[in-house]
Amino acid sequence: MDTLFSYALLLGTLGVFAYVGYKAATEYEIDDDTYLSARGTQGWQRIGLSLFASGMGVWVLLGPSEVAYYGGFWDVMGYAVSSSTPFLLLAYVGPKIRDSLPDGVTLADYVRLRLGRRMQVYVGLISILYMFTFLFAEFTAIGKAMDELVGIKPLIPMVLVGVVTAAYTAYGGLPASLATDRIQAWTITLLVTTLLIFLFGADIGQLIDDAKAYNPDDAWSIGSMSYMGSLQSGLALVVAITAAEMFSQGNWQRAWASEDDDALKKGALLAAIMVFPLVFVMGFLGTVAAGQGGISDPSVAFFHLMEGSENLIIASFVVLVVSLVCSSTDTLQNAIVASVNRDISEGRAGLEFSRVATVAMIPLAIYLATGPTIFGFQFNAWSVFGIFLFADMLAAATVAPVLLTLWGSISSRGALLGCIAGLASVVLYGMIEPPTDYEGVSQYFRYLIHPTGGAIPASEGGLTNLWPFVSAIIGSATVTVAGSYALPDEVE
Numbered sequence: 001m002d003t004l005f006s007y008a009l010l011l012g013t014l015g016v017f018a019y020v021g022y023k024a025a026t027e028y029e030i031d032d033d034t035y036l037s038a039r040g041t042q043g044w045q046r047i048g049l050s051l052f053a054s055g056m057g058v059w060v061l062l063g064p065s066e067v068a069y070y071g072g073f074w075d076v077m078g079y080a081v082s083s084s085t086p087f088l089l090l091a092y093v094g095p096k097i098r099d100s101l102p103d104g105v106t107l108a109d110y111v112r113l114r115l116g117r118r119m120q121v122y123v124g125l126i127s128i129l130y131m132f133t134f135l136f137a138e139f140t141a142i143g144k145a146m147d148e149l150v151g152i153k154p155l156i157p158m159v160l161v162g163v164v165t166a167a168y169t170a171y172g173g174l175p176a177s178l179a180t181d182r183i184q185a186w187t188i189t190l191l192v193t194t195l196l197i198f199l200f201g202a203d204i205g206q207l208i209d210d211a212k213a214y215n216p217d218d219a220w221s222i223g224s225m226s227y228m229g230s231l232q233s234g235l236a237l238v239v240a241i242t243a244a245e246m247f248s249q250g251n252w253q254r255a256w257a258s259e260d261d262d263a264l265k266k267g268a269l270l271a272a273i274m275v276f277p278l279v280f281v282m283g284f285l286g287t288v289a290a291g292q293g294g295i296s297d298p299s300v301a302f303f304h305l306m307e308g309s310e311n312l313i314i315a316s317f318v319v320l321v322v323s324l325v326c327s328s329t330d331t332l333q334n335a336i337v338a339s340v341n342r343d344i345s346e347g348r349a350g351l352e353f354s355r356v357a358t359v360a361m362i363p364l365a366i367y368l369a370t371g372p373t374i375f376g377f378q379f380n381a382w383s384v385f386g387i388f389l390f391a392d393m394l395a396a397a398t399v400a401p402v403l404l405t406l407w408g409s410i411s412s413r414g415a416l417l418g419c420i421a422g423l424a425s426v427v428l429y430g431m432i433e434p435p436t437d438y439e440g441v442s443q444y445f446r447y448l449i450h451p452t453g454g455a456i457p458a459s460e461g462g463l464t465n466l467w468p469f470v471s472a473i474i475g476s477a478t479v480t481v482a483g484s485y486a487l488p489d490e491v492e
Helices: 003-025 032-037 044-055 059-070 073-100 107-115 117-150 155-212 231-245 249-257 261-292 298-304 311-344 351-369 386-396 399-406 412-432 441-449 466-486
Strands: none
Touching: 003 117, 003 155, 003 311, 032 155, 032 249, 032 311, 032 351, 044 073, 044 155, 044 249, 044 261, 044 311, 059 073, 059 117, 059 261, 059 298, 059 311, 073 107, 073 231, 073 249, 073 261, 073 399, 107 117, 107 311, 107 399, 107 412, 117 155, 117 249, 117 298, 117 311, 117 351, 117 386, 117 412, 155 249, 155 261, 155 311, 155 351, 231 386, 231 466, 249 261, 249 311, 261 298, 311 351, 386 412, 386 441, 386 466, 399 412, 399 466, 412 441, 412 466
16 A cells, blocks of 8 residues: 555544544533543443443454464453453442442542552552553554554654644543544444455355464464363453453543443443454454464464455555554543542642643653663563563452452451562462473562463463462452451541
8 A cells, every 4th residue: 555645544544533532622621520530421322432442452453363373262262351351340340439439530549448548559550550551552553553554664653643642632631532432432343344344254264264273383373263272371361451451540430431320330331242252353363374374473463364455455454553542542641640640649730730741651652662671671572462461460469459348348458468468479379380481589479570481381271371360369369358357447
């Protein structure tokens, strides 16, 4: 496809979203609360579409196919299920938290109500780490996707997306993000459905045969829908991603943006229903690429299947990837600012700070997305999927202490001890089952920063180790309950 036309399509799509975001912002009197919560303004259809769009990103074209290429059936199923379970959890616990704190904005607002200021800051920091990792991963993904699709140098779409999304999000806050989400949700749904039919609809039998084939050219790849030996790996994805998404503040902002509890429940269920088939199909196509032969970069396995496609197909995918990246990045920008404003600064930062912070984070995110080396640490994780593992582990060690507040008398000291114990449990697991890629004392801490830790290469059953995550959850839950009983909060 012509390079000039590619640029025009990229800019045109961004221009549409910028206009929609700006137009939506003019319909509200934007104060600090509206900017961060859009409180009580959204019906269930709008909430569902927004949750779906904001939960999607360019990662859906990269991550599932890569996981499938390296894993097998259960890794594909686990990734698809894990994309839905956060919304199912939100549908169940969201109304409880919303009713406990009607004027909240973030999950950490609720945490402060139940567990105090220290836990609020801790949860807020985990959320910021996870979301900012997600943000620069999305910039990495859009750069890679546009390079693969039309040969545009990665930095250019990174900068353009960053400038446009920061502009309309800084101006209109959450109302602007919600408005663009609706357009992006329909765009994503229609384009993915249409393109999959045109690309693969006539060859479904051959696709299934390829998906079941084992690729002998890549020693790391199972990549077969007929391989059923990765159940633990698939469960690990469900546990890790569900726990991490609990701390994605974009979901919680939409909980308070809902008109009422019923709108939140229905909207979250709608998002869960929409996201599962999309992620599953993308994972399935990863196994197809594996069956057709080894490729140098499995994260672009889906694009490998598009080689030789007509310009109209390529142009449609340009619109799709721009829609995907904008739907996630504008949500993440506003959500990060919400956590900084509410959880770190205790709400003292005003509207102008929020707007400045929305813009200020973009250069840093883009810089990290380019893969620099800082103090000897290189920011080019082996895949988009692997970037999230550390944040997932922190979340797994924290989710039980937070959720237990809904059902028991959990104390602030008990919860904090539980979070520490969750991480310590991972170290204990490392002492019992040391990872194979490190030696010495450091190997016991390896699972904290890389839960796979070389313990289970794909040829031995999957991509991700379940037990570090289970250790974190069980350890944190046990100590939280015991610690709360031994160290109850003082009654004022």
